[in-house]
Amino acid sequence: MLFVELQNNKHKSQRVKTKFMKIGITCYPTYGGSGVVATELGLELASRGHQVHFISYAMPHRLNRFVENVFFHEVETSTYPLFEHSLYDLSLTSKMLEVIEYENLDLMHVHYAIPHAVSAYLAKQVRKKANKPIKFITTLHGTDITLMGLEPSFMPLVKFSIEESDGATAVSRFLKEKTLTNFNIEKEIEVIYNFIDIEKFSPTEDCPYRKRVASCGEKVIVHTSNFRVVKRVTDAIRVLSKVKKEISTKLVLVGDGPDRSECERLARELDLQKDVVFLGKQDALPEILNASDIFIMPSQSESFGLSALEAMSCGIPVISSSVGGLPELNIHNETGFIAEIGDIDRMAKYTIDLLTNEKKYRSFSNNARERAVKFFDKDIIVPKYVEYYEKVLAL
Ligand code: GMT
Helix, strand or coil, rough: CEEEEEECCCCCCCCCEEEEEEEEECCCCCCCCCHHHHHHHHHHHHHHHCCCEEEEEECCCCCCCCCEEEEEECCCCCCCCCCCCEEEEEHHHHHHHHHHHHHCCCCCEEEECCCCHHHHHHHHHHHCCCCCCCEEEEEEEHHHCHHHHHHHHHHHHHHHHHCCCCEEEECCCCHHHHHHHHHHCCCEEEEEECCCCCCCCCEEEEHHHHHHHCCCCCCCEECCCCCHHHHHHHHHHHHHHCCCCCCEEEEEEECCCCCHHHHHHHHCCCCCCCCEEEEECCCCHHHHCCCCCCCEEECCCCCCHHHHHHHCCCCCCCCEECCCCHHHHHHHHCCCCEEEECCCHHHHHHHHHHHCHHHHHHHHHHHHHHHHHHHEEEEHHHHHHHHHHHHHHCC
16 A cells, blocks of 8 residues: 655645555446446546556446556456356456455455455455455445345355455445345445546536437437346336327437347337337437436336436436335435336326426426435545545454
8 A cells, every 4th residue: 555645735734644545446347337336436546546456357348548547457267178167256366366466456346246256255365375365345236136146046155255345335225225134144334325427427408419319399218228127128118108198209228238129129019119219338428318308217126226327417307116226316206206116107197297397397407416416426425435445454
């Protein structure tokens, strides 16, 4: 760990002691929310002077530019013909050990319990044997607890790896409680919410993207996800079919995944093929959100709902289901509306209510932005991770 005395620019007379850490981050590099949070966290830590080493099988997709203090270590899996299956978990452990040793890491922070926490636990044991201890923190994101982790064959291992983590965080109160009860764990779990760059995701008037998806006067509902079945994207299409009977509206779907073909089929079946715009994976999220009026998240399971936060930060009210951590983010009748899972009629009714009531819409839009700024700004949340790292390292 580097201890550096900094001259604080704002208060020239005050000298601030800052501890810069060397942190290893392991995450899924794909489009999922856990990978986005892990990558954005790493980039933020690096911009605050910490050194960050990402360890994964591919470059996280938001790590697409050169950033000082950020390093990427690719985990290569063995292709020896004897192994019919890839030994990713072991290759990951080996890469962690290499980076911990040669980059002199202070801490490993793994995102998503399986298999990352298990690999980190193994690395920790190897270091312990060599008398060179390393600590690791596990951040629980959602389906590692609510879906995958509940598979009977995985359950004991997930429980063990959380219990053996030197620190554990969850992205909502809901997820913390679920972890404690589902796995019968007594450990302290810190709740650290997802965060947002409120400058990047900010409201803009007159977004040129709107013209590309909707004609003048038409409203736009937007949804972004990885199109897994738990996202219930088909519900968004059914909501559109009801809303369209009252107001001329388009539904913009961003992302891709296993349920996309079914969504395309349903759009054709409901004769909505011209009204549902499938954009696929996109990087220009702030622009697309700013071209929209309502964000819809009808999920069956959602530990927090990062993409709804991205929308709120752009001042877009959210219509969501009531599951998981969503009520901790989206406040009913204030930043949007909440309905029971699958209650398409109610979601449609709420959408029409907002789209036909300009004053109410403005107030919800302001509330959504204000809530994102006040509670989920990266400058509020990222220091909580740093404090937590320091706390765990000091134990
Ligand atoms: O299901 C996803 O969209 C991906 C998943 C993940 O772990 O990659 O997202 C989870 O983590 C996000 C970041 O913490 C949360 O905002 C999402 O709510 C959560 N998804 C679910 O719980 C289904």
